[in-house]
Amino acid sequence: MSEFQAPKGVPDYLPPESAEFVAVRDGLLNTARLAGYGDVELPIFEDTALFARGVGESTDVVSKEMYTFADRGERSVTLRPEGTAGVMRAVIEHGxxxxxxxxxxxxAGPFFRYERPQAGRYRQLQQVGVEAIGVDDPALDAEVIAIADAGFRSLGLDGFRLEITSLGDDTCRPQYRELLQSFLFKLDLDDDTRRRAEINPLRVLDDKRPHVREMTAEAPVMLDHLSDVAKQHFETVLAHLDALGVPYVINPRMVRGLDYYTKTTFEFVHDGLGAQSGIGGGGRYDGLMRQLGGQDLSGIGFGLGVDRTVLALRAEGKTAGNPSRCDVFGVxxxxxxxxxxxxxxARLRAAGVRVDLAYGDRGMKGAMRAADRSGARIALVAGDRDIEAGTIGVKDLATGAQVDIPADSVVAEVITRLA
Structure with a gap:
């Protein structure tokens, strides 16, 4: 066994499996790029206060799961646990x-949460995210959701469902908060749960413990107490999803794990993953920019789990990506x-063809085994006598058929065969 191992809860992705990871990540990103979303690269760590203020101090993410430390300047910094707060900071900072x-x-990139590692739950998780900031339009909510749905389907995933609800707006949330707290404070809650009910009562509805879920089964839900404006917004989002052909299930009890969500809130669920069934989710976050010191602009976004999507594909007996390392192998x-x-x-690579070579003076048998392992479709085989005769053997690795081709025609021949 190696003297060093990866940290607990941090997966490695190595060839050939890494091809699947890359295909999933790029597939989920591509549907966003097709809708006019531009790529942004952000710091992996930020000022701790950004997440405390943006995500919410009452959330498990901030109170229990963040990797926070003091740097050499005694500044408190945190490895990013999610993407929206960092994107919002960058948008404000750069105008x-x-x-x-x-x-x-x-x-896309890694995010960090200190959780108990288990199947589908990692301390370094890989996500693809999308943010649309500055316009409060139900059609934009539907576009964001449809992008995620299309991303999953582009990979061949079909055993998932979209659950959706509304968490209301500033005009109805305060009254609902009082109503929910009135219900919760009558229950026999433990001290931590009661404290959570005081800070953010919605967090209690997100509690996964069976006895708490049983106690809160009859709790009032936000969907029954929406303002007229919030209700109209939600109904319009659903109408747009219907028009786009995006299927959904309304889940009145849904509560996302971050405090900034308002109005449209959604999650993609795959039951093939067991307890860790969420493969992505998001929602609208009106008020977050103002809370972080910017203008009072709305926004909506999502985070999709690359790791979870890979596992969901495997649960359906599917895969993504091409595990072969190259198209052509030179011997x-x-x-x-x-x-x-x-x-x-070099000439083939310049034309966009993936090519590898046998190194280390391997014999014919060893070099051909390497060619087979590479996943290449074609092998180029030549000894010094072949070169003197001006030919190179072009071998179809699927059929074993080999023909000698003039050396100056090999590049064109290979490109034609691969096409």
């Missing part, structure tokens, strides 16, 4: 909110042929 709206951004059998095949490889 994007003062240009054309909405600001439409997408991103030189002499010093002169090594020079020539290296030149051919």
């Amino acid at each position: 994007l909110d003062r240009g054309a709206l909405p600001v439409k951004l997408c991103y 030189p059998l002499g010093e002169q042929s090594k020079l020539v095949l290296a030149t051919v490889a």
Whole structure:
């Protein structure tokens, strides 16, 4: 066993499985790019106060799960546990909110939460995110949701469902908060849960413990107490989803794990993953920009789990990506042929063809085994005598058929065959 191992709860992705990870990540990003979302790269750590204020101090994320430490300047910094607060900080800092709206951004990368590692739950989790900032339009909510739905379907995933609800707005949330607290304070809650009910009572509805869920089964739900404006907003979002052909299930008890959500809130669920069934989710966050020191602009976004999506595909017996390392594998059998095949490889790579070569003076049998392991479709085989004769063997690795081709025609021949 190696002296060093990856930290607990941090997965490695290595070839050939890493091809699946990359295909999932890029597939989820591509649907956002097709809708006009621009890529943004953000710091992996930020000022701790950004997450405490933006995500919510009452959330488990902030109170229990953040990786927070003091840097050498004694500043408190935190490895990012989610993406929205950092995107909002960047938009405010660089003045994007003062240009054309909405600001439409997408991103991918690692996020960090100190949780008990288990299947589908990691301490370093990989996500794809989308944020649309500056316009409060139900049609934009539907677009964001449809992008996520299309991303999953583009990978061949179909055993998931979209659950959706509304968490209301500033005009109805205060009254609902009082109503919910009145219900909760009559229950026999433990001290931690009662404290959570005082700070943010919605958090109690998110409690996964069976006895708490049983006690709160009859709790009032936000959907029954929406303002006219919030109700109209939600109904319009659903109408747009219907028009786009995006199926959904209304879940009145849904509560996301972050405090900034308002109005439209949603989650994608895959029952094939067991307890960790969520593969992505998000919602509208009106008021977050103002809370972080910017303008009073609304926004909506999502975070989709790349790790979870990989597991969901496997649960359906599917895969994504091409595990082969290359399309063509060169087998030189002499010093002169090594020079020539290296030149051919460079020309093919310049044309967009993936090419690898056998190194280390392997014999024919060992080099051909390496060619088979690479996943290549074609092998280029040549010894020094072949080079002197001006030919290179082009071998179809699926059929085993090999023909000698003039060296100056090999690049064109390979490109034609691959096409």
